[in-house]
Amino acid sequence: MANPKVVICMSTYNGEKYLDQQLDSFIAQHYQNWQLIIHDDGSTDGTKAIIRRYMEQDRRIRLIQNDGHLGIKKAFLTLLSQEEGEFYAFSDQDDVWHADKLDILVQRMKREDPLVPTLIYSRYDEIDGAGNPLPASTRNAIYSTKLKDFLLINTATGCTCLLNHSLRDELIRSTHKLNYSSIHMHDWWAALVSSALGQVIFVDQELVSYRQHGNNVLGAPDRANFVKRLGRFLQFRESRIVSSGSRQARELLRLYGSELGSEQTALIQGVAALFQGWAPLKKRRFLKDNGLFIRSKFLNIETILLLWMWPSLRERIFSHYRS
Structure with missing residues (x-):
């Protein structure tokens, strides 16, 4: 080749x-x-x-x-x-x-x-x-x-x-x-x-x-300044990122689950179920034990707040920003 x-x-x-x-x-x-x-x-x-x-x-x-x-x-x-x-x-x-x-x-x-x-x-x-x-x-x-x-x-x-x-x-x-x-x-x-x-x-x-211009479908993730990021945080706009990740994890299991190893499957299943039901302490521990927190203070704090929310309220937020 x-x-x-x-x-x-x-x-x-x-x-x-x-x-x-x-x-x-x-x-x-x-x-x-x-x-x-x-x-x-x-x-x-x-x-x-x-x-x-x-x-x-x-x-x-x-x-x-x-x-x-x-x-x-x-x-x-x-x-x-x-x-x-x-x-x-x-x-x-x-x-x-x-x-x-x-x-x-x-x-x-x-x-x-x-x-x-x-x-x-x-x-x-x-x-x-x-x-x-x-x-x-x-x-x-x-x-x-x-x-x-x-x-x-x-x-x-x-x-x-x-x-x-x-x-x-x-x-x-x-x-x-x-x-x-x-x-x-x-x-x-x-x-x-x-x-x-x-x-x-x-x-x-x-x-x-x-x-970077006014008509980007998606902009570069690092460009927003602190004030803009804080505004998005207060409106839970960052929630669409982690909610997308959880939905994609479910889709990955559905389409490719038979080809994954047991450790991969357990990890993906945990993310797929992250916002299902209400068990904030257990799910926060899952994130910490698997090193799933990322280098974004706003996104990590927002994720924790979402885990503590009652599921019906959380779903309303996700539905509002769903891509």
């Missing part, structure tokens, strides 16, 4: 403002054996015209037609089955890839057993809407490779990820049974499945410029 093909999966929606910069960054990659497949989720601006213009210039770019509106989670996971390749990458419509991104991730992935489901991801830097660098966050970013950490929070940002064919196969074989409302986002789900069935690897280099 001297020159493996990378399939880049992109979902677009009204992305005309920044799309050409992202597409230019693909064309400028040092690693050139890639195929870009795009699902447009119903754009009403000039997004599709931009895509068609680039398709005329580069035969490696293809727009998938007639899929209709899928939503971002289903769009990305559906794209995995639309093209054969050795490796797969997710891309947003508004970032900029560093020229060495694919080369570095591909060379790292080539060192791994292709039969083991594997996801590799990297750091990113941040830019504003005009492409200017944003100051580095003063908070210590979390970059994990362990299943226990992916159960309650995602640290693998989709635009930095590379998946091997084995992981891709694991993901697409369950898509027809997947309850998309039970997963938070496609990248978190891919990292969770990979950490449970295979491995996740972190590359400690900034390989993507992640754009």
